[in-house]
Amino acid sequence: MKKLLLFSFLFCTILSAQNKVDLSYYLPQDVTYNNNIPTPESVIGHQVGHWHVTHDKLVQYMYALAESSDRVTIENRGKTFEDRPILLLTITSPTNHQNIDAIREAHIAATNTKTTNNSNRPIVVYQGFSIHGNEPSGANAGLLAAYHLAAAESNDVKELLDNTVILFDPSFNPDGLQRFAYWANTNKSINLSSDPSDREYSEVWPGGRTNHYWFDMNRDWLPVQLPESRARITSFHKWLPNILTDHHEMGSNATFFFQPGIPSRTHPLTPKLNQEITRAIGDYHAKALNKIGSLYYTEESYDDFYYGKGSTFPDINGSIGILFEQASSRGHVQETENGLLTFPFTIRNQFTAALSTLEAAKNMREEILNYQQNFYENARNEGAKEKGKAIVFGDSKDAARTYHLAEILNRHKIKFHEIKQDFTANGKRFKKGYSYIVPKNQKNTRLINAMFEKRTTFQDSLFYDISAWTFPLAFNLDYAEGVSINNLGNEVTNLQQKEGKVTAMSSYAYLMEWHEYYSPKVLNKLLNKDIRAKVALKRFGMNGKDYDYGTILIPVQNQKLKDKDLHAFLTKLAKESHVQIDAVNTGLTSGIDLGSRNFKTVYKPKIALLVGDGISSYDAGEMWHLFDTRYNITITKLDTKSINYAGLSRYNTIIVANTSSLSKNNSEKLKTWTRNGGTIIAYRNAVRWLNSNEFAKLDFKKMKRTAKDISFEQRGDYNGAQVIGGAIFEAKIDRSHPINFGYKNDKIALFRNTTIFMNPSKDSYNNPIQYTKDPILSGYISKPNLDSISNTVPLQIKKLGRGKVVAFTDNTNFRAFWYGTNKLLMNAIFFREEL
Structure with missing residues (x-):
């Protein structure tokens, strides 16, 4: 009985102590800090780890740092679906800030030409936190890392900032972070319960992991379909960082993971030296975690195969991607196989790894700068071997899907051209205005290979994520590799969607083919306007044009809109949705006539x-x-x-x-x-x-x-x-x-x-x-x-x-x-x- 009472006392003491951590628990002991730089607590109203920081408070603190420190600048790169800002801090020495444009230009220039001296260039490190909203230790550690970099007065930190440009992304997923912080905070008790069955540790559907539309944000680095992804990919290609870190969480009964992952599951297009450097950087993480007594592991569980993940996308772009996975408290404190896991403990591990990354970057600066430079030099050599070859893709009936694949290439700084004229390759007809051609002899030729390759043989049969993402297949486009660059037309520098139109005004009927991607958008708006529409169950031809299965017929008679108003409405829809709607003046066709029973009424979906x-x-x-x-x-x-x-x-x-x-x-x-x-x-x-x-x-x-x-x-x-x-x-x-x-x-x-x-x-x-x-x-x-x-x-x-x-x-x-x-x-x- 006495032992039970003693355990209960110690248990309660531990839980109470969780609420009393101060900055000394997290920060290095031998560093002094500038009193003019606000601590996180002074701005957000609580000590880091006492509550889960909400995104609005995270934003508030980052702006406070930028206002008070000449080491920090801040930019808002856009909005999430829920209108939260997508921030990026640039953290470096005041001198570097004064020359930041020149530093960036020199950094990019080194990837375009072969130079021999990297001794005087800063290394660029992109540090990103909590791409999964319910993995919050990263974003909360970001408060500490940003404060440390802005306020620390040690010579080591000053030397680091002289030699490093840090692109600091405090929250990869603002909407998810906000959702989870609300859950954890509203279910927190004064007397903390560490019982894993407590409501605090079991979110309601859909949970805080995802963004507004419930997407896993860490799968969108390559497709770039979401606003948060588009902001960070723009920053990535603007700077081409040498290292990118991605701070995650995993199951509560684990410890701490850092890359490299399982060696046999690295994508073959990733250079072996990439993994060797990742392993060398890992030695810095091990040393730092040893110092604070934290358990960890590496080269297990995770892999570097799918290039759409944050830790793998950099690897095909001349950078070193690093994944961190911290066992998650999923709230404020939880019982685990490794004892009580507190939220502050998870934050401290992430903060420690953030600093060990920067320590490695500083000490391995020239080696990593040389690696990136050689990566692009080798890529250019590979491209030169295929300088007469290109990839063509398109759909002669659907300009929109073609456009949206080109849009992804554009976001990744991949050059592509119009085709000079219609031509046939691989048994497919490629139509000018509906096709683009990608020359292989260019800087990002390795990224092109990663996006277009079809791979069916593998070293390993296990995958952490998908094993294929061949983009022209995902878009269901015709494509051909190895075509001659003689088919190149003008380079596309201002990508635009095809202009939609109605060919003329009709007093009889209009026809819209169903091939274009956005034709359902037009049909839905017609039906919402109570405009009658029918679908063709068979093919037919008229006015020298063949109309396929699924063509939509919009009769002019007996509609709620008069002739002119209907034409104006269709014109508006065609332009908005980038489709062509043909005016016709007769019901006679070579095939089923427009009054045929093979045209069936389409009803409004509910x-x-x-x-x-x-x-x-x-x-x-x-x-x-x-x-x-x-x-x-x-x-x-x-x-x-x-x-x-x-x-x-x-x-x-x-x-x-x-x-x-x-x-x-x-x-x-x-x-x-x-x-x-x-x-x-x-x-x-x-x-x-x-x-x-x-x-x-x-x-x-x-x-x-x-x-x-x-x-x-x-x-x-x-x-x-x-x-x-x-x-x-x-x-x-x-x-x-x-x-x-x-x-x-x-x-x-x-x-x-x-x-x-x-x-x-x-x-x-x-x-x-x-x-x-x-x-x-x-x-x-x-x-x-x-x-x-x-x-x-x-x-x-x-x-x-x-x-x-x-x-x-x-x-x-x-x-x-x-x-x-x-x-x-x-x-x-x-x-x-x-x-």
């Missing part, structure tokens, strides 16, 4: 997207973002808690993004709604839910795997190798089926990261999309899985009463940059009556 407990926030967020930012389609985010009492009759389409199960009551209500005429669209694991709840009878291929000659130690790797973490596969499509309207080719590239394999229907016309016999285009898949996926189908459409069930095995809207399959969802929504 969409609910299931969100909340049981639904993947990533998948749901990607769809929300698609509807909201690309197509301007209003949807209802229907929480799973509300299904049972919601009036579902107001919707004609309900989307279940990805779920393993819903309650029996919810499932029955959704099934009744579908049977009464609704269209339910389900993705990924939700297709199994459809099957088990008898929405549709789906025939899944059963997998047979036997681990032979596998030791107990190897079991994890064996099972991991059977995962499809993210690869790209080829499927053949029936273009006459409404689900495929708008696609001009009979093959499509599909992203897949599940092992859900559906057998095809016995009726061939019920298999509008089917994987080919040997479908792998890019990425890793095990031999058993490759055998299993052959000739299966990623889509099944079934009837249930008067309703429709649309089942996709995989996400067609992956991470906002899989433009090539977005239209499959739009077709399921707008043409649901015809499926």
Whole structure:
């Protein structure tokens, strides 16, 4: 009993002590600080670690530092979706600040030409914190790091600032950080509970990890689809930092990780010297963490393969990317396998690693500057070997998808040109105005290779993230490599979208082809305006033009708008959405006439997207973002808690993004709604839910795997190798089926990261999309899985009463940059009556 009382006393003492840490707990003991520089506590109102800093207070402190220190300048690079500022501090010596433009120009110049003397140039370090909002120790450590760099008066810090330009990003993810800080702070007790079951350590859906639209911000460095990413990528290419650090958190029972990761899982395009330098920098982290007694590990768990992550993207751009992972307290203090884990402790480790990075940068400055210079010299030599070659990409029917891929290249400072004239390559026709050509002989040729390569052989069969991201396949564009630069037209220096137009005014009808990416946006606005529209189920021709499946017909007669007003409205929509709408003056065609029954009325979609407990926030967020930012389609985010009492009759389409199960009551209500005429669209694991709840009878291929000659130690790797973490596969499509309207080719590239394999229907016309016999285009898949996926189908459409069930095995809207399959969802929504 006495021992129990003693433990309770010590336990309470530890919890009380957590609230009483001061700056001396964090900061180096042998450094004095300038009293004229405000401490974090003096501005934000509490000691670092006592509360989770909210983003508004973080911003307040960073501006206070910039106002008080001649070592710090600050810029606002834009806004998040929730209108929070995206800040960047530049921290260096006052002398360097006076010459900052010249320093940057010299730094960039060294990557463009070979020079021999790097002894006098500062090294550039980009330090970024908490790209996942509920991994807050990084951003909170940023308060301390910024204060230390602005106020420390030691000779070591002054020497560091003389020789280093620090690009300091205090919060990679402002919206997520704010969301999580609110959660942790509002659930904090005066008497802290360390029980992992306490509400403080279990966020409500969707959690604070993601940004406003529930995206994992650490997967967008290469696609650059989100405002926070675009700001930091602009800064990255403006400076080309030598080192970039990315401060994260992991499970509470872990310790502290720093890179390099697992050696066999480094992307082959990353130079070996990159990992050697990363390992040498790691020695500085080890020494610093040894000093404060913190446990750590390296070369395990994490990898450097997918270039869309913050710690890997720098590696293909001549920089050294470094990931830090700190065991997370997920609140203020939590019981773990390693004892009580306090929030201040997690902050101190991150702060320590931030300083050890700078120590390594200072001491390894010339070596790392030389590495970057040689990286680009070698890249130029590689490019010179292909100076007569280029990559061409485009879609002769869709300028918008072509534009959006070019937009990514533009953000990454990759040069590209118009094509001089129409030409054919790799059996594809490339049309001027709808295609761009990328010469290989340029500075960022290695980045070009990383974005366009198709890779199907790998050193390792395990991946921390996706194994393929081939951009022209993601955009479903025609492309060809190794084409002659004789096809180069003018370099594109002012990228613009195709100008939309209505060809003339008509008193009869207008036609809009469905190929263009933004055609669903136009159709939705027409239907919202109560303008009648029909869709062509067959092809036809008129006025010397062939119109494909899915062409939209807008009759002029019996509309709510008069002729002139309708023309004006269509003109506005065409310009806004970059599409062409053709005026026609007759109903006679070479094919189905415009009054044919093969033109079917399109009805206004009324969409609910299931969100909340049981639904993947990533998948749901990607769809929300698609509807909201690309197509301007209003949807209802229907929480799973509300299904049972919601009036579902107001919707004609309900989307279940990805779920393993819903309650029996919810499932029955959704099934009744579908049977009464609704269209339910389900993705990924939700297709199994459809099957088990008898929405549709789906025939899944059963997998047979036997681990032979596998030791107990190897079991994890064996099972991991059977995962499809993210690869790209080829499927053949029936273009006459409404689900495929708008696609001009009979093959499509599909992203897949599940092992859900559906057998095809016995009726061939019920298999509008089917994987080919040997479908792998890019990425890793095990031999058993490759055998299993052959000739299966990623889509099944079934009837249930008067309703429709649309089942996709995989996400067609992956991470906002899989433009090539977005239209499959739009077709399921707008043409649901015809499926």
